[in-house]
Amino acid sequence: xxxxxxxxxxxxxxxxxxxxxxxxxxxxxxxxxxxxxxxxxxxxxxxxxxxxxxxxxxxxxxxxxxxxxxxxxxxxxxxxxxxxxxxxxxxxxxxxxxxxxxxxxxxxxxxxxxxxxxxxxxxxxxxxxxxxxxxxxxxxxxxxxxxxxxxxxxxxxxxxxxxxxxxxxxxxxxxxxxxxxxxxxxxxxxxxxxxxxxxxxxxxxxxxxxxxxxxxxxxxxxxxxxxxxxxxxxxxxxxxxxxxxxxxxxxxxxxxxxxxxxxxxxxxxxxxxxxxxxxxxxxxxxxxxxxxxxxxxxxxxxxxxxxxxxxxxxxxxxxxxxxxxxxxxxxxxxxxxxxxxxxxxxxxxxxxxxxxxxxxxxxxxxxxxxxxxxxxxxxxxxxxxxxxxxxxxxxxxxxxxxxxxxxxxxxxxxxxxxxxxxxxxxxxxxxxxxxxxxxxxxxxxxxxxxxxxxx
Numbered sequence: 449x450x451x452x453x454x455x456x457x458x459x460x461x462x463x464x465x466x467x468x469x470x471x472x473x474x475x476x477x478x479x480x481x482x483x484x485x486x487x488x489x490x491x492x493x494x495x496x497x498x499x500x501x502x503x504x505x506x507x508x509x510x511x512x513x514x515x516x517x518x519x520x521x522x523x524x525x526x527x528x529x530x531x532x533x534x535x536x537x538x539x540x541x542x543x544x545x546x547x548x549x550x551x552x553x554x555x556x557x558x559x560x561x562x563x564x565x566x567x568x569x570x571x572x573x574x575x576x577x578x579x580x581x582x583x584x585x586x587x588x589x590x591x592x593x594x595x596x597x598x599x600x601x602x603x604x605x606x607x608x609x610x611x612x613x614x615x616x617x618x619x620x621x622x623x624x625x626x627x628x629x630x631x632x633x634x635x636x637x638x639x640x641x642x643x644x645x646x647x648x649x650x651x652x653x654x655x656x657x658x659x660x661x662x663x664x665x666x667x668x669x670x671x672x673x674x675x676x677x678x679x680x681x682x683x684x685x686x687x688x689x690x691x692x693x694x695x696x697x698x699x700x701x702x703x704x705x706x707x708x709x710x711x712x713x714x715x716x717x718x719x720x721x722x723x724x725x726x727x728x729x730x731x732x733x734x735x736x737x738x739x740x741x742x743x744x745x746x747x748x749x750x751x752x753x754x755x756x757x758x759x760x761x762x763x764x765x766x767x768x769x770x771x772x773x774x775x776x777x778x779x780x781x782x783x784x785x786x787x788x789x790x791x792x793x794x795x796x797x798x799x800x801x802x803x804x805x806x807x808x809x810x811x812x813x814x815x816x817x818x819x820x821x822x823x824x825x826x827x828x829x830x831x832x833x834x835x836x837x838x839x840x841x842x843x844x845x846x847x848x849x850x851x852x853x854x855x856x857x858x859x860x861x862x863x864x865x866x867x868x869x870x871x872x873x874x875x876x877x878x879x880x881x882x883x884x885x886x887x888x889x890x891x892x893x894x895x896x897x898x899x900x901x902x903x
């Protein structure tokens with residue numbers, strides 16, 4: 449009798465084991481598929497990472513991403529990143545939300561202490577060239593803050609609406625850099641009475657001659673503004689995409705409607721501050737050369753930061769010549785496909801200008817017409833590898849770089865687990881694993897059914 453009972457129970461138990469094993473495999477498959485979908489959603493790489501608002505008990509980390517993703521910061525003393533700070537808007541809403549413009553403030557820190565941190569963007573954690581970012585908090589200031597009025601104003605878009613997202617940076621010579629997020633209506637208020645000196649040991653001493661430089665970043669455009677202390681409350685309305693000098697009551701430049709400029713005689717130094725441009729690539733330009741040469745014009749002898757966002761994620765810098773011309777050619781092949789290039793530079797007055805362009809690199813062996821955005825290019829397979837191209841670029845001559853790049857291309861920032869946009873090899877493994885899971889469940893059900901018939 450005992451053997452008969454066990455002979456009936458063992459198949460039943462075996463069926464249950466099969467069913468549970470199948471469920472576990474299938475659950476794992478679903479989780480992995482979801483992870484791949486999240487990573488395939490777009491770029492979550494932090495750009496323009498800044499550390500601002502440093503005090504004896506806090507600091508702010510801000511950055512931009514190409515797509516709206518969740519963001520937070522892991523931080524701690526030494527290498528132990530055991531604490532987490534959320535985006536300032538998430539603290540208000542009580543739940544995490546995706547953004548393109550991110551601002552995270554750490555609080556309740558020890559004074560004059562070194563902290564390390566990593567940026568959690570989307571599903572990945574990013575550090576600085578393989579090591580956590582480092583920051584030292586300020587010393588405690590015994591004196592009382594000043595009675596200085598706050599910086600207050602409003603940002604609008606070209607059509608007069610408030611931007612969906614934005615952050616304002618304040619730079620004053622001899623002071624710490626400060627930042628604040630825009631409110632939903634485009635307004636901002638940045639307290640100045642507790643702004644610290646550059647060495648973080650005392651409060652900054654304002655004077656009537658203090659000059660303030662503002663940089664505003666939306667999710668796709670930016671503006672730079674110079675103003676005096678008497679113009680900070682309220683600051684005149686700033687339209688994203690335009691640069692201002694409120695001290696002189698004038699608009700310096702506009703991305704949407706450039707101010708006409710006088711024609712410069714040949715070989716004359718380009719000393720104006722509104723001549724920053726990217727000649728190559730034009731937006732959506734195509735290249736057959738996997739090492740295309742990029743070029744443009746900035747203020748003379750200025751440093752140009754270059755970032756190429758692609759599988760390679762290159763970052764380097766060059767210096768413009770005495771005429772303001774710069775050029776750069778990667779020393780490694782760019783992978784075929786769509787890329788973006790961002791150049792950042794500042795003029796003699798400290799204005800920062802950033803320009804981003806999209807371009808496409810075709811694989812060697814593809815036959816197409818290389819063109820500027822006004823044309824179209826459709827790759828046509830060719831049995832014999834050859835390239836037939838008609839190059840059409842700006843009518844101005846290609847600037848010649850007189851100074852070699854000041855640094856080699858290095859990925860920045862470096863992700864502790866590199867995000868993979870698409871799973872080209874893992875998809876087959878997931879399909880196979882899914883088949884195993886479903887087969888295991890079916891086997892369990894069959895055994896369970898047979899066992900019940902025996903009983």
